[in-house]
Amino acid sequence: MTSFINFTTLHIFFNLASQCIIEDGNEKIDNCFRYNFRLRNNEHLLSADLTLKTIPELYGRNLTFVIYEVRPYFGEMTLFDILHITELNRQAARIHFEILDKIRNWGRKTSGSNIKMLKFEIKLDGTEVKLHEVLNTFPVINLAYIVQSTYSEPLLxxxxxxxxxxxxxxxxxxxxxxxxxxxxxxxxxxxxxxxxxxxxxxxxxxxxxxxxxxxxxxxxxxxxxxxxxxxxxxxxxxxxxxxxxxxxxxxxxxxxxxxxxxx
Structure with a gap:
């Protein structure tokens, strides 16, 4: 018997400051954002995208985002994704990147911290710039997931x-x-x-x-x-x-x- 399934979209927001503090308190990382969520056993991701909203003055310019995932305890960084945008147009002022495969295992921990941290390095026409020079709001992760109401039939x-x-x-x-x-x-x-x-x-x-x-x-x-x-x-x-x-x-x-x- 097929169980009833609900569908919703979850917007995961960030800390207000664009800075991540490593757990030991001795290191701060700029252009870094914290995301906190956990998926329950009956919740299954369908889609996930990273939304970046650029400032209007960038139309026609080229952007590259290099994103690193930062470990919360030791500050170690691993490459998360590299995103290229060529000749940014007006319709691309709000940019969406599919990241489902990147975060599929986020939130599955049964213990410990659910905090995930992403650091952004940005190049405008090949020159490294600050985050506030290209974005007019902080990066947001949008999730869509299914909530399975019973456990009689595995969703996946x-x-x-x-x-x-x-x-x-x-x-x-x-x-x-x-x-x-x-x-x-x-x-x-x-x-x-x-x-x-x-x-x-x-x-x-x-x-x-x-x-x-x-x-x-x-x-x-x-x-x-x-x-x-x-x-x-x-x-x-x-x-x-x-x-x-x-x-x-x-x-x-x-x-x-x-x-x-x-x-």
Whole structure:
């Protein structure tokens, strides 16, 4: 039986100062931000993007962001990602980078600190600059995740056409489709679809009634149950009609959240 699934978007914010303090208190790292969250056992990430909002004066310029993950105790830094933007345009003033693979294991710790720290190094046309010279707000991480209400069916199970009816995750990337020049947010979404096997009802009494009905009425047809969507959620997008005309709209039924067998 497919459990009911809820969907929400979580905005994880940062400390107000763009500075990270290492746990021993002896080191401070500039252009660094702290993110604090933990995923429960029944919460599963669907998408994650890093949002950077640039100042208007940068149109036509080239930007490079080198991002490091900083360990909270010793200040050790490892490369998190490198992001390149060529000839920044007006529609790219709010930039979204997909980082799901980078943070998939964040928040899964059962003990210890849930603090994650990211340090930013920025180059404008090849010259290193300060964060406030290119961004007019601090970096934000946006998460979308599914909350599974029961534990009877693992969300991330192997799901194919030979499995019992299940939800197959399918991510639509607007950049790969070439739509990122007019869809400003989100960078993509989990459309998902249903697949798998649906057996006939195995209850003997139900089978007897159906068989009797079929025998007494030659026109009676018992259809094979099919795996189909049960719950949907809408998708809100921010899109550009022109450089000066930015709009927000919501499309219903865009993302499948759960599946069930229907005849």
């Amino acid at each position: 199970q192997t799901c194919d056409d030979t499995s019992p009816c299940c939800l197959k995750q399918f991510y639509v990337n607007f950049t790969e489709l070439g739509w990122n020049d007019w869809i400003l947010s989100p960078p993509g979404y989990n459309a998902n679809y249903c697949t798998g096997q649906c057996p006939y009802n195995e209850n003997s009494e139900v089978q007897r009634i159906l068989h009797s009905a079929k025998t007494n009425d030659t026109a009676f047809f018992i259809s094979q149950p099919e795996c189909a969507p049960r719950h949907f959620v809408p998708l809100k997008i921010v899109y550009a009609v022109s450089h000066r005309d930015i709009r927000v709209t919501t499309f219903n039924g865009m993302s499948v959240l759960s599946c069930s067998c229907v005849a």
